[in-house]
Amino acid sequence: MSKKLVLYTIPFAGGSSLSYLGWNKYLNSDIELVNLDYSGHGKRIGEVLISNFDDVVWDILTQIKDSLNNRKFLIYGHSMGGMVAYYISRILQEKFQTIPELLFIGACPSPKFFSRDRKKYTYDEIVNQMLYDNRITSEIVQTEEFDKQIYPIIENDYNMLCRPFDVSSADMLMSRSVCLYGLRDNTISYDEVRDWSKYILKSEYRSIDDDHYFNENSAKSVCSIINSAVNREM
Numbered sequence: 001m002s003k004k005l006v007l008y009t010i011p012f013a014g015g016s017s018l019s020y021l022g023w024n025k026y027l028n029s030d031i032e033l034v035n036l037d038y039s040g041h042g043k044r045i046g047e048v049l050i051s052n053f054d055d056v057v058w059d060i061l062t063q064i065k066d067s068l069n070n071r072k073f074l075i076y077g078h079s080m081g082g083m084v085a086y087y088i089s090r091i092l093q094e095k096f097q098t099i100p101e102l103l104f105i106g107a108c109p110s111p112k113f114f115s116r117d118r119k120k121y122t123y124d125e126i127v128n129q130m131l132y133d134n135r136i137t138s139e140i141v142q143t144e145e146f147d148k149q150i151y152p153i154i155e156n157d158y159n160m161l162c163r164p165f166d167v168s169s170a171d172m173l174m175s176r177s178v179c180l181y182g183l184r185d186n187t188i189s190y191d192e193v194r195d196w197s198k199y200i201l202k203s204e205y206r207s208i209d210d211d212h213y214f215n216e217n218s219a220k221s222v223c224s225i226i227n228s229a230v231n232r233e234m
Contacts, residue, residue: 004032006073010081013157016042019216026223036063049156057087075100078215082108103177107212109192111165118162172201178229179205185212
């Protein structure tokens with residue numbers, strides 16, 4: 001390829017661009033990695049948190065459009081980031097007549113199953129889920145840093161997801177997509193991931209021998225799947 005492809009990464013709820021820092025050493029040299037952050041997260045920690053999902057989508061979409069410069073691009077979104085990536089791709093298709101060359105969706109069920117009739121999360125529900133997922137320790141929960149810096153971000157992102165996500169599948173997204181799922185992910189099932197075929201015209205599915213956060217723990221395996229898809233499709 002004469003020009004580098006751009007790979008935009010989008011974090012999971014409560015996450016940041018830090019999750020993808022190690023990817024450069026595994027990606028093909030013709031892929032430029034651009035790790036994005038939500039407002040109030042990661043490199044943008046000083047900015048105001050956005051509590052509306054649609055506004056988050058447009059915020060990330062604006063970052064992509066402002067940096068693209070007519071280059072071909074890929075998007076990888078993990079968990080909540082997968083849903084953000086899907087909505088961004090729909091807007092690009094419907095309003096700007098462009099789509100990512102490949103869309104990678106990690107650890108994210110289809111819109112039908114992502115909704116789950118979510119209710120607002122309580123403090124205990126959020127903390128217990130984070131402990132269960134090994135994202136924090138009981139010692140961290142007792143710190144001022146958790147109360148003032150970590151928890152407000154998690155609470156914002158979790159409760160932002162308490163809304164319907166199912167959309168009409170009449171207008172299929174035309175991007176080629178690769179949907180990845182963890183074989184040891186206890187939050188979503190393969191059938192929920194496989195349901196993306198009702199929303200995206202061309203979808204394939206790849207498993208990772210890991211839990212929900214395989215984008216961090218199994219970066220080499222994920223990047224190998226990305227490299228293979230790019231080599232095959234581009």
